[in-house]
Amino acid sequence: MKIQRIVTNERKRLFEVHLDDRTLSFPYVRADPRPVRHDRVTSVTVYAQLAHRGFGNVLASGRRGLVHLDQVFAYNEDPRLLRDGILYKLTLEAQRRVATSDLARRELLRRLGTSPAQLYRILDPANGRKTVDQVLSLLHVLDCEVEVIVRDKSV
Numbered sequence: 001m002k003i004q005r006i007v008t009n010e011r012k013r014l015f016e017v018h019l020d021d022r023t024l025s026f027p028y029v030r031a032d033p034r035p036v037r038h039d040r041v042t043s044v045t046v047y048a049q050l051a052h053r054g055f056g057n058v059l060a061s062g063r064r065g066l067v068h069l070d071q072v073f074a075y076n077e078d079p080r081l082l083r084d085g086i087l088y089k090l091t092l093e094a095q096r097r098v099a100t101s102d103l104a105r106r107e108l109l110r111r112l113g114t115s116p117a118q119l120y121r122i123l124d125p126a127n128g129r130k131t132v133d134q135v136l137s138l139l140h141v142l143d144c145e146v147e148v149i150v151r152d153k154s155v
Contacts (some may be wrong), residue, residue, distance in 0.1 A: 002052035002068060006044040015044065017055070017072050026072045033063045084128060090135045090146075091125045096121065097142045111141045 007016040013035075014027045028035045035041045035057070044057045053069040073081045098108070109119060121127050122134050139146055 003046045003055060004052075006046060006055045008041050008044055008057075010040065013153050015025055015057075015067070020046075024072050024076045024078075026067060026075055026149070030071070031057065031065050031067055033059060037067060039063070059083070074093055083132070087128070087130070087132055087135065088125055090132065090139070091123065091130075093144075094135055094138050094142070095123050095125070097139065101142055101144065108141060112137060 001019055001021075004018045004020065007018065008014075009025075012025075013029070014025045015031070017024045017026055028041075033039075039061045040057045041057050042060050042109055046052055047054045047056055047066075050068070055067055057065045057067070059065070062122065063072055070081070101108070105116070105119075109116060114122075119138075122130050122138055124130075136146060
């Protein structure tokens with residue numbers, strides 16, 4: 001997901017972050033340095049160096065700020081960020097379990113019905129294209145029980 005463009009909204013005091021499929025807001029109060037009435041945003045730029053996943057702003061005083069797309073997702077409580085976090089934790093646990101398992105790799109691959117390359121993709125924490133189902137299947141083959149606990153957010 002890439003930032004297509006950024007629009008400043010002085011009336012609402014926020015950045016409008018236009019993505020491929022939607023627009024998210026990011027309030028000035030969350031930015032560092034924080035734009036204020038006497039030190040307004042003079043320009044915003046999407047950074048190609050960050051693969052269009054961040055934008056910079058320049059204030060009238062000359063101070064510069066940087067906002068990463070993950071900050072925007074966190075502010076907007078994007079469900080994809082929650083999914084990625086859960087997937088990352090499950091992947092780390094699967095890595096640990098595979099390393100300590102007595103099960104041979106060939107048997108593990110046979111039970112999963114997959115190739116060695118696919119197993120390595122499942123075990124790669126940086127791979128965001130795998131599904132939670134794949135990691136849960138691996139944990140099941142390793143004789144693990146996964147429980148999901150849902151509770152109110154702590155204030």
